[in-house]
Amino acid sequence: VTKKIGLLVMAYGTPYQKEDISSYYTAIRHGRKPSDEQIADLERRYEAIGGLSPLAKLTRQQADALAERLNMIQPEYEFHAYLGLKYIHPFIEDAVQAMHDDGIEHAVSLALAPHYSRFSVQSYIDRAQSKAEELGGISITSLKSWFDQPGFIAFWQKAIQSSLVGIPENERDQTVVLFTAHSLPEKILKNGDPYPDQIHETAQRIAAKSGIEHYAQAWQSAGKTGDPWLGPDVLDQIRILYQNSGYKHFIFCPIGFVSEHLEVLYDNDQECRKLVESLGASYHRPQMPDTDPTFIDALASAVLHACEEQA
Numbered sequence: 001v002t003k004k005i006g007l008l009v010m011a012y013g014t015p016y017q018k019e020d021i022s023s024y025y026t027a028i029r030h031g032r033k034p035s036d037e038q039i040a041d042l043e044r045r046y047e048a049i050g051g052l053s054p055l056a057k058l059t060r061q062q063a064d065a066l067a068e069r070l071n072m073i074q075p076e077y078e079f080h081a082y083l084g085l086k087y088i089h090p091f092i093e094d095a096v097q098a099m100h101d102d103g104i105e106h107a108v109s110l111a112l113a114p115h116y117s118r119f120s121v122q123s124y125i126d127r128a129q130s131k132a133e134e135l136g137g138i139s140i141t142s143l144k145s146w147f148d149q150p151g152f153i154a155f156w157q158k159a160i161q162s163s164l165v166g167i168p169e170n171e172r173d174q175t176v177v178l179f180t181a182h183s184l185p186e187k188i189l190k191n192g193d194p195y196p197d198q199i200h201e202t203a204q205r206i207a208a209k210s211g212i213e214h215y216a217q218a219w220q221s222a223g224k225t226g227d228p229w230l231g232p233d234v235l236d237q238i239r240i241l242y243q244n245s246g247y248k249h250f251i252f253c254p255i256g257f258v259s260e261h262l263e264v265l266y267d268n269d270q271e272c273r274k275l276v277e278s279l280g281a282s283y284h285r286p287q288m289p290d291t292d293p294t295f296i297d298a299l300a301s302a303v304l305h306a307c308e309e310q311a
């Protein structure tokens with residue numbers, strides 16, 4: 001008999017309409033309302049990428065593609081996808097409630113973020129687990145990270161290749177690949193959080209697979225709080241790389257994210273591009289994973305692995 005499994009796909013969430021921006025931002029700040037200037041600044045950035053983020057649509061498509069793929073490649077489990085978001089409805093708790101109402105007893109959860117940090121992925125996991133405990137009768141196996149899936153590395157290898165073909169052959173040795181992920185406050189290091197190491201390992205694996213000669217790593221999208229955040233910041237790193245080596249081409253791989261959204265479309269495609277071009281170099285940024293089959297396969301393989309461990 002096929003075993004019915006809840007597939008809890010957890011993701012960041014994004015405003016569905018302009019009116020949601022203020023409450024969404026308040027949720028990100030754990031209930032502290034942002035100032036009018038902060039809201040205006042965020043509205044301006046959404047405006048700059050066309051009004052709203054494509055993230056809502058892409059997250060839904062990723063969850064559906066993953067469930068479909070999982071149900072196609074094996075007969076043992078029947079997966080039912082539930083979307084649970086961190087900062088807007090349907091919230092993670094809503095998704096767990098829906099699984100419970102549908103009589104799901106076993107679920108696997110994964111966050112649409114490749115790397116584990118106590119500050120990011122663990123908070124998704126905690127919210128799902130505590131709702132499950134409150135309701136009773138449902139067990140959730142939570143994937144903590146899946147950056148090491150060969151398909152995920154292969155996705156980025158292909159992505160780099162797709163950028164390289166657009167660069168004249170005699171300029172490829174003047175090309176640098178910049179791997180980035182969302183910065184977090186430096187205080188995470190005190191408790192030995194694995195986040196920076198996992199990102200470093202991802203960059204190394206992709207670089208080794210791709211055979212690229214020049215690459216570097218940097219942090220992006222740091223918050224503007226008083227305490228220090230992980231560095232070097234991507235904008236500083238661009239300046240340093242240019243100063244030291246005079247690169248003609250910068251290929252950006254935001255490996256900490258899995259879809260096109262504000263942080264990529266604004267922070268990379270606008271801020272980084274502007275700086276790179278002001279230096280006289282060219283900006284390249286391959287397609288994000290979105291619903292690329294190699295990427296969805298990598299997620300499917302991580303989920304099946306978790307199911308086998310549970311069995």
Ligand code: FEC
Binds near residue numbers: 025053121260261
């Ligand atoms: O609408 C969109 O397309 C936005 C998507 C979005 C993603 C995302 C991913 C991550 N964040 C992470 C950490 C932080 C920390 C703070 C923080 C603040 C914001 C703000 C917006 C926002 N984040 Fe985000 N993040 C996205 C959007 N993020 C909007 C608030 C305004 C701003 O600073 O731009 C700082 C909170 C504070 O001020 O106290 C920390 C991490 C990820 C990647 C992992 C994941 O996806 O869970 C880590 C997508």
